[in-house]
Ligand SMILES: [Zn+2]
């Protein structure tokens with residue numbers, strides 16, 4: 488079950504047959520910036536993938552992947568299981584010189600999965616799709632009271648002596664800013680983040 492999600496594209500490339508792969512994963516081992524990474528799922532994550540030939544060295548991947556990811560509650564930091572349901576649809580291109588599969592942004596803005604080995608390991612692809620689909624932050628409960636900012640006591644378990652209540656809004660400001668947000672400030676659309684969009 489923990490084997491890498493492989494899809495065999497040799498006969499697709501030789502005789503234009505569709506390729507298919509399915510299974511369940513309890514983790515994904517992949518590399519990011521040369522560093523080995525592991526994404527662990529608290530329960531088996533089913534995937535089903537088909538690849539159809541297009542023209543030349545291009546093909547199209549379609550399928551589904553349903554991982555549950557573990558995230559920290561943004562206020563009290565306890566574990567939250569977040570089930571995701573991904574619908575996959577990605578253009579692929581075979582380039583024999585590609586060492587490891589990678590995602591490239593085409594001029595259309597569409598992502599293209601480039602690979603060089605006909606036995607394609609989809610670990611990195613599925614990990615990236617999962618991370619892109621995961622919400623930036625979650626609450627274990629919409630009413631989560633968070634942690635005391637003085638002693639770290641979990642206020643969901645009852646008040647502490649510092650209950651000079653820190654307004655929840657302030658807690659959100661502290662925790663809601665993603666790491667590396669200096670980058671976001673240069674984004675001309677960064678101001679849009681302040682729009683009062685309804686929560687999903
Ligand atoms: Zn919480």
Ligand SMILES: [Zn+2]
Nearest residue numbers: 635638647649
């Ligand atoms: Zn306290």
